[in-house]
Amino acid sequence: MKFIIGSTNQAKVNAARAVIESHFPGSELEEVKVPSGVKDQPFGDEETRTGALNRATNAANEQGDAIGIGLEGGVRVVGEEMFVCNWGALALPSGKSFTAGGAQIPLPEEIASELRDGRELGIVVDEYFKASGIRFSEGAIGMFTAHAVTRDKLFEHVMQLLIGQLKYYEKAN
Ligand SMILES: O=P(O)(O)OP(=O)(O)OP(=O)(O)OC[C@H]1O[C@@H](n2cnc3c(O)ncnc32)[C@H](O)[C@@H]1O
Ligand SMILES: [Mg+2]
Numbered sequence: 001m002k003f004i005i006g007s008t009n010q011a012k013v014n015a016a017r018a019v020i021e022s023h024f025p026g027s028e029l030e031e032v033k034v035p036s037g038v039k040d041q042p043f044g045d046e047e048t049r050t051g052a053l054n055r056a057t058n059a060a061n062e063q064g065d066a067i068g069i070g071l072e073g074g075v076r077v078v079g080e081e082m083f084v085c086n087w088g089a090l091a092l093p094s095g096k097s098f099t100a101g102g103a104q105i106p107l108p109e110e111i112a113s114e115l116r117d118g119r120e121l122g123i124v125v126d127e128y129f130k131a132s133g134i135r136f137s138e139g140a141i142g143m144f145t146a147h148a149v150t151r152d153k154l155f156e157h158v159m160q161l162l163i164g165q166l167k168y169y170e171k172a173n
Pocket of ligand 1: 006007009040041042072073074084120122123125134135136138139140141142151
């Protein structure tokens with residue numbers, strides 16, 4: 001099988017590779033930078049899921065016969081708190097698509113208020129931990145869970161949910 005992922009972020013690519021390899025050994029996976037069609041910092045499930053779907057569709061359109069993968073990070077407000085939220089999508093050459101959401105944890109208020117001022121989580125989290133490129137490795141989720149769940153592991157779970165739906169669909173149709 002052929003897959004193409006709409007990002008070169010290694011936290012996303014590694015997650016996709018691990019899950020594809022375990023379900024469809026010997027498959028090809030290409031990476032390509034594509035527009036998400038949403039803001040660099042999506043707000044809410046709707047916008048984040050749309051970003052994932054756009055990435056999957058745009059990636060699939062780069063190659064006629066590959067399954068497009070889109071993984072997108074965002075934030076959403078629940079009650080008084082701002083949570084990290086992540087969505088994933090698969091786009092088949094036929095036009096059929098699948099989506100799935102990932103696990104969520106709240107962010108400290110200091111970070112939430114920066115995001116309300118229009119800043120990007122990736123940048124704010126690097127400043128908070130005086131580090132660089134956290135979004136490419138453990139992610140905010142990894143830092144705020146003492147590495148219990150890192151960004152690639154979170155995306156692996158989203159990928160399992162997507163590939164699982166694809167397998168069910170292929171069996172049922
Ligand atoms: O190259 P791309 O694929 O765009 O990778 P990205 O890291 O920018 O990831 P997203 O666009 O999907 O995420 C939207 C924003 O949210 C940030 N973000 C989301 N989840 C994060 C996490 O766990 N840790 C750090 N930043 C995160 C990310 O850095 C962006 O600023
Ligand atoms: Mg981005």
